[in-house]
Amino acid sequence: MQNWSQLFATRADRMVASEIRELLKVLDQPEMISFAGGIPDPALFPAEEFKAAYQELFEQDDHQAALQYSVSEGYKPLRKWISGRMALQGIACSEDNILITSGAQQALDYLGKLFLSAGDTALVGWPTYLGALQAFNAYEPAYQRLDAHGNRSVKDYQAKAKSSGGTVKFAYASTDFANPTGQTLTLHERKGILDLAEQLDIAVIEDAPYQCLRFEGKALPSLLELDIARSGDIEATRTIYCGSFSKTLSPGLRLGWVCAATPVIHQMVLIKQAADLNSSTINQMVMTKVAESCFDEHVEKICVVYKERRDHMIAALASHMPEGVTWSRPEGGMFIWVELPENMDAAAILKTSLEVANVAFVPGHAFFADRSGRNCMRLNFTSCGPDKIETGISRLGRLLADLISSGSVT
CATH class of the missing domain: 3.40.640.10 (Type I PLP-dependent aspartate aminotransferase-like (Major domain))
Structure with a gap:
């Protein structure tokens, strides 16, 4: 069998799988709530506008240029x-x-x-x-x-x-x-x-x-x-x-x-x-x-929805996170950054969360060039509605509270 690794360029050693992309493989269970991907809500895509634009394009005499x-x-x-x-x-x-x-x-x-x-x-x-x-x-x-x-x-x-x-x-x-x-x-x-x-x-x-x-x-x-x-x-x-x-x-x-x-x-x-x-x-x-x-009309529309979801997640974090957990309060975007007590490992917690709480997030070490930040996690608030946000954060909060009270740090 060919030993491919000996043929790869040295740069291949620096190429590692995206934690987010790997997570997507386990998120197809219906009970799973994902705060992992940096994903806009597909229900908010301007689908009718795109459909009309494609149709209009092919009705034009010079539509061949679109395929060239x-x-x-x-x-x-x-x-x-x-x-x-x-x-x-x-x-x-x-x-x-x-x-x-x-x-x-x-x-x-x-x-x-x-x-x-x-x-x-x-x-x-x-x-x-x-x-x-x-x-x-x-x-x-x-x-x-x-x-x-x-x-x-x-x-x-x-x-x-x-x-x-x-x-x-x-x-x-x-x-x-x-x-x-x-x-x-x-x-x-x-x-x-x-x-x-x-x-x-x-x-x-x-x-x-x-x-x-x-x-x-x-x-x-x-x-x-x-x-x-x-x-x-x-x-x-x-x-x-x-x-x-x-x-x-x-x-x-x-x-x-x-x-x-x-x-x-x-x-x-x-x-x-x-x-x-x-x-x-x-x-x-x-x-x-x-x-x-x-463009402007659509951006205004999604900002209204995403703001509501951000507010729901911040409120849910305030209600369900145990003492010692802190989080950011962004003025926009898609993400909230959560910091756990220093002795906790979010990557280890993720494994338990997927198995027990059915909640996904991205461990913080993935975002550090030196792979530090192991007590951090990133949560996305744009891809879930308010009910899922409340349910998912409450599950995650209970899990973290149990781990902290039991003295488990991983």
Whole structure:
């Protein structure tokens, strides 16, 4: 039998299964309540609008173009629509500053490929989005904790990066309602990231899939908007903005985008040409029609529903969690971050929870580059209605209370 492992590139050792994707395999039992995936509620997808857009497309005389190859940059009308949306955020750009990707996840993979040589350092949150770690891991980087408060010197970052065999290449941050914590970076923290990036002369990757899902509070300028205000023009910026339609209109069409200075876009186009030629033409054309017809109205609708579910989960946590358990209170997005007493292991608790309580969540260690944070868990509140949220949190609370009272820490 072929020993495949001896043929795999060394980067294969850095590729590990997503805890979330693995969890999805056990969630088909009807009694299981899942707070695990970062999943929008499919009942809220604008299905009729998508159905009408596909039908309208095939009724046009030039519908053959929808089934054909297309330019790697992406469907021009969609890039124009996106550039218009970016302008509403204070980001003056053109379609030449936009690249369409197969979801924002592909953008992260491309950016890892573009910037990271083996041994180079990526600055990330502690915790951070596990999909970003998966995307970057393939390019064999080292990780350091991103400090937005200026508590570490530039020389310290550089010295540690050198000891890992490379240099610092970029800072990665999710600015609004971050996955997994639900945290929104303050204006001071945003400016601190740009200050640090300027001192280190590195790129900034801004991951913003949840930016539109604000339920309350005042919107803050994105890193790219702040960068343009400093530099005067998008072509002089170091920030690369990654957006997505997955959390607003539909994840199934797999459409995201990158907005950045044209030298970055041009290089990423070359990567896309080598990877998959172009994102689905028909899906881009349909997404353009749906976005033009109902984007703002639809986002407003889902924010009302998701806010209600967030409020239900926070209330349920307050009612059912035992003493010593704390949680975040996000102003938007999809996630609540829960911290257990330090001696508890959420990964071990998950196994018991699946067997006893029929409740799924994501253990916190998955979101740390060093696999710490074992006493944390991420809960998603968008995919379940209020009744399931109440039932699931009450079950989980009872389980945790029993474990704490019995002295069991795993």
